[in-house]
Every structure is written in C-alpha cells, then in structure tokens.
Amino acid sequence: MTPTAHRADRRTSVPARPDLSAGPSGPVRLLLGAGPADAGVSLVDHLQQWGPVPVWRATPFMDELDHSGLRGHGGAWFPVATKWRSVAASGGRDVVVVANGAEGEPASDKDRYLLHHRPHLVLDGAAVAASTLGAGRVVVHVPPHAVASMRSAIGERRRAGLDPCPVDIVVAPDRFLAGQESSVVNTINGRNVGIPSFVGLRPVRERGVGGRPTLVQNVETLADVALVARFGHEWFRQVGTPGSPGTALLTVTGWWPSPRIVEAPLGVSLAQLLGLTADDVHSLQGILFGGYGGGWVTPREGGSTPLTEEAMRSIGSSLGAGVVVVLPKGPCPLAETAHVVRYLDGEGAGQCGPCVHGLGALSTAMAQLAFRPRSLQGGVPAIEALCGLVEGRGACRHPDGAARFVRTALRTFDAHVGDHLRRGPCGPGRPVLSLPLHPRSA
Numbered sequence: 001m002t003p004t005a006h007r008a009d010r011r012t013s014v015p016a017r018p019d020l021s022a023g024p025s026g027p028v029r030l031l032l033g034a035g036p037a038d039a040g041v042s043l044v045d046h047l048q049q050w051g052p053v054p055v056w057r058a059t060p061f062m063d064e065l066d067h068s069g070l071r072g073h074g075g076a077w078f079p080v081a082t083k084w085r086s087v088a089a090s091g092g093r094d095v096v097v098v099a100n101g102a103e104g105e106p107a108s109d110k111d112r113y114l115l116h117h118r119p120h121l122v123l124d125g126a127a128v129a130a131s132t133l134g135a136g137r138v139v140v141h142v143p144p145h146a147v148a149s150m151r152s153a154i155g156e157r158r159r160a161g162l163d164p165c166p167v168d169i170v171v172a173p174d175r176f177l178a179g180q181e182s183s184v185v186n187t188i189n190g191r192n193v194g195i196p197s198f199v200g201l202r203p204v205r206e207r208g209v210g211g212r213p214t215l216v217q218n219v220e221t222l223a224d225v226a227l228v229a230r231f232g233h234e235w236f237r238q239v240g241t242p243g244s245p246g247t248a249l250l251t252v253t254g255w256w257p258s259p260r261i262v263e264a265p266l267g268v269s270l271a272q273l274l275g276l277t278a279d280d281v282h283s284l285q286g287i288l289f290g291g292y293g294g295g296w297v298t299p300r301e302g303g304s305t306p307l308t309e310e311a312m313r314s315i316g317s318s319l320g321a322g323v324v325v326v327l328p329k330g331p332c333p334l335a336e337t338a339h340v341v342r343y344l345d346g347e348g349a350g351q352c353g354p355c356v357h358g359l360g361a362l363s364t365a366m367a368q369l370a371f372r373p374r375s376l377q378g379g380v381p382a383i384e385a386l387c388g389l390v391e392g393r394g395a396c397r398h399p400d401g402a403a404r405f406v407r408t409a410l411r412t413f414d415a416h417v418g419d420h421l422r423r424g425p426c427g428p429g430r431p432v433l434s435l436p437l438h439p440r441s442a
Contacts, residue, residue: 004191022051023231027239027265029247030118030374031224040149043156046120053124053229058132061229068233068235069245070225074100074179074218075321077309080225083215087133087205090213096135096384098188099126101142101219102172102179105291106343106434107323110249111219112196113261115146118223119153125222127163128229129215138167139209142248143182147171174436176292176347177398181216185209195349196396220249220322241267244308248319254326254432264307270324271303285327286412292340293401295408296333302326316408325433332426333416337409338363338370338431343435344402354399358390373420380410380417 003047024032033049041049056064066081099122104110114122126138140150147169154167170187172178173194178187182197185208206216217225220309224246228236237245244266253259264273271281287302288294291403293319297305309319327333345363348355365383368376376382387407390399410417420426 008085022402023227023235025238027247028263029222029227029239030114030121030249031261031263034117040119040152043120043153043160043162050121050124050230051129053226055424056128056132058088058134059130061132061155064233065225065228068228068236069243070221070228070236071226071309071323072218073220073248075290075318076236077319080217083205084129084133084216085362086377087213087215090206094171094212095130095133096214097126097129097133097135097138098184098214098216099123099138099142099219099222100179100184100216101140101146101179102184103143103321104172104174104176104178105293105321105323106176106211106436107251107253107259107291107325109251109259109296110261110322112143112146113249114219114223116149117151120157121226122219123150123153123157123163123167123221124226124229125217125219126167126226128225129217130223131164132372133215134406135215136165137209138163139188140167140169141172141174141188142169143174143178157202167174174208176344177349177396179218180396180398182396184216185214193309195351196398198351198395203214205323239265241306241308243310248307248322250307250322250324252324252326253434254328259434266308269304269306273328274384274406275306276303283329285329285331285333285416286409287327288325289323291323292316292344292405293318293397294318294323295404296337296412297408298412299326316404316411327432331429331432332370333371333413334420335407335429337413338366339431339435341366341402341406344398344405348398349396352393352395352399354390354394358386358393358399359402362390362402366406369417369420371425373425376421379421383410 070080071077072080101111101115130138142150157163175194177183177196178194180196181204185204186192188209204214240246247263247265250262250264251259281299281303284299286296287295289312297315297317301315305315312319342363345359348359350356387403391403
C-alpha cells in the first residue's frame with residue numbers, strides 16, 4: 001500500500017468494528033518483527049506491516065479506548081480514556097497533543113527504541129488523539145538523538161497528507177525531570193525549561209501549551225493507541241489481565257551482558273518472562289522496578305510478583321517507566337544506591353526545600369553508609385528520618401521518588417547494611433546501574 005492510497009482510505013473510512021483477525025496474535029506487538037539489526041521503517045513499510053488507521057468519530061473512539069483498559073506507560077499508569085475525557089472537558093479552545101519521548105530516566109531505553117524504529121506508530125497514535133480531541137497542533141517532545149528520525153517520519157507523513165494538523169518537534173533537555181508532564185509543557189512554552197511546576201497548580205489538561213488544554217502522552221502509550229484504533233479493544237485485551245490489559249515494554253538491565261528491551265504481557269511474573277529458575281533467583285541480591293523513582297524488592301518478591309502496577313505497589317515498588325534492574329551478587333548494593341541518590345540530588349529542580357536541602361542531606365547520608373559507615377551519625381534511623389522530611393513536601397514528586405528508592409534499598413539490603421555498620425564498606429566492584437556520565441549514542 002502506498003502513502004497516497006492510505007490518504008484516500010482516511011477520507012473514506014467509516015468507524016466499523018475492527019477486524020480482530022487482522023491484529024497480530026500473541027504477546028509480541030510493539031516489537032513485532034524486531035531483530036538485532038532492526039532499523040527505522042519507511043512510511044510505505046509501516047503501512048505494509050500495519051495497514052491504514054481507520055477514521056473514528058470522537059465519541060466512539062473514546063468509548064473504544066475506555067473499553068480497551070489502556071493505561072499510560074510513562075510512569076503513572078493512569079487510565080488513558082479518563083485522561084482524554086478530562087482534556088476534552090476542559091473547554092472549546094484548540095487542544096494541543098504532545099507525544100512525550102523525553103525519557104529522562106537513565107536506565108530506560110524503550111522510548112528511544114520506539115522513536116528510532118517505530119516512529120510512524122507513535123505518530124499514528126498522536127494523529128488519532130488529535131482527531132479525537134479536535135487538536136489544532138501536535139508537538140513531538142524528544143531528546144536530540146531522536147530529532148532526525150522523527151523529522152524524517154513527519155516529512156513523509158506531511159507529503160502523504162496523513163496528519164489532521166501540523167506536527168512540530170521540540171527538543172527535550174537532558175534532565176531526569178524532563179519528561180514530567182508540567183516540565184514538558186514548560187519546555188515547549190520556553191519558560192523554566194526542563195523544570196516542573198509546583199504540585200497543585202492548574203493542571204496542564206486545562207492550561208498547558210500556549211495556555212491551551214493539553215494532552216501529554218508517553219510515546220509507548222500512543223503506539224498502543226494506534227493499535228487499538230486499528231484492531232479494537234477486544235483484540236487489545238487478548239493479552240494481559242482484566243485490570244491491566246495489553247503489554248508493556250521493559251528495559252531489563254543486569255541479566256544479560258547489555259540492557260535489552262523486552263515486551264511483557266502484563267500480569268506475568270519476571271521469573272516467567274525471563275525464565276528464571278530458583279537457582280537464578282538465589283544468585284541475585286535484589287531487583288529494582290520502575291527506575292530511580294521506583295523501588296528495590298527482594299529477588300523472591302520481584303521474581304514472583306505479577307507485572308502490574310497494583311501488584312508492584314503492594315510490595316513497595318512500581319512498574320513506573322518500565323525499568324527492571326536485576327542486581328547480581330558482587331556489586332555493593334549500597335554503593336549503587338548512593339551513586340544514584342547523588343545523581344538524583346543533582347537533578348533536582350531547586351525550587352523547594354526538600355530538593356535544595358533534603359536530597360543533599362540524603363545523598364550525604366547514603367554516601368556515608370556506603371563508603372564511610374563509621375562517620376554516619378544516628379545509623380539507619382537517621383536516614384529514614386531524612387526520607388520522612390522530604391516525602392510529601394516537595395514542589396513536585398521528585399523528592400518522593402528519591403525517598404522511596406532509599407527506603408526500599410535499606411529494607412531489601414538490610415543484611416548488607418548491618419555488615420557495613422559492623423565491618424566497614426565493601427571493596428570496589430563493577431557498577432550495574434546506568435548513570436549519564438557520558439551522552440548515550442543513538
């Protein structure tokens with residue numbers, strides 16, 4: 001199918017029930033056809049693989065999205081249809097749709113993959129959102145490495161007349177908080193670039209880009225939207241659980257020589273996904289879910305708990321942005337944690353006491369526990385008290401995530417904490433957790 005034929009289909013399509021048999025079977029969806037040397041696909045190749053996007057009227061598609069149970073994969077796992085309805089109810093002015101691919105989380109690479117290798121699936125979802133919400137503008141918010149890929153894809157679509165409104169690119173800053181919703185809007189508006197707004201201020205769904213109602217949606221979520229639009233909610237629910245349907249892209253670090261992106265049916269356990277045996281689980285020190293705002297859990301908890309946001313929260317962690325780090329025996333988990341907390345301290349927005357003072361004190365205390373335990377005054381209770389001082393008091397949620405990261409490390413590695421306090425620090429080891437010491441290449 002040529003792009004010209006796709007344009008004609010968009011003008012003449014009607015929102016009939018999607019053909020369930022047309023969708024791919026099995027749990028591999030967003031990574032369908034991916035290989036080690038997989039490269040970005042042209043619009044022609046994209047349409048040959050997926051076919052055209054049917055034209056939906058706004059209300060029927062909003063209902064379809066609701067029935068699908070799709071939830072946002074940017075970190076909060078909020079129901080997508082509920083978010084869209086909230087934006088639609090915010091007024092009659094032109095809506096702005098933002099495809100958010102900032103991916104400030106250093107341990108994540110899933111959005112990078114989509115932006116380089118599945119750009120048209122992301123842009124299909126953004127186009128569906130724009131049509132459904134009556135948007136007058138789509139903004140693609142991506143790091144510098146993805147600009148060329150997205151510019152090429154947008155150009156192909158513009159020449160084919162696929163998108164219902166103009167699509168612009170705004171470069172995301174290289175900051176941990178760059179992908180936070182209000183931070184995205186501030187960057188696009190050119191004010192307080194990469195800095196989130198205070199919690200409790202008017203939400204971006206009411207007053208966002210240019211003062212307009214704004215939908216900020218993660219690029220993986222938009223790729224899923226494109227598939228729901230093509231194949232329908234019943235197809236989407238063929239994988240996953242009733243409460244968490246579909247799949248999730250996960251960046252898995254520590255299990256293979258280098259990080260890999262896998263597609264997981266929601267509701268399976270990590271042991272099922274990776275084929276972990278009891279001996280494998282025993283060889284691990286801990287598992288981190290959700291990235292550096294997520295939480296550590298024991299290998300037994302992490303291996304057996306279903307991969308859903310609710311199940312992860314029940315053990316003190318989160319699926320978050322789809323990060324999984326399995327920590328083998330060898331590296332010092334307290335040193336790993338201390339390095340990350342120092343990074344999180346440096347990435348704070350600097351607009352409230354918990355960021356300016358609290359995270360610095362927490363970073364110092366974790367460095368003492370990891371490297372100079374005899375200098376730690378007050379022991380572990382002092383660190384837990386610092387967590388309590390920053391939790392729930394910040395201008396944004398950044399201090400809360402750092403506190404959870406520390407609290408769960410103290411709980412998961414309690415035996416290691418005791419060894420440090422009694423015997424001193426561990427020797428140097430190979431680090432596992434990724435930190436942006438150098439820019440990552442595309």
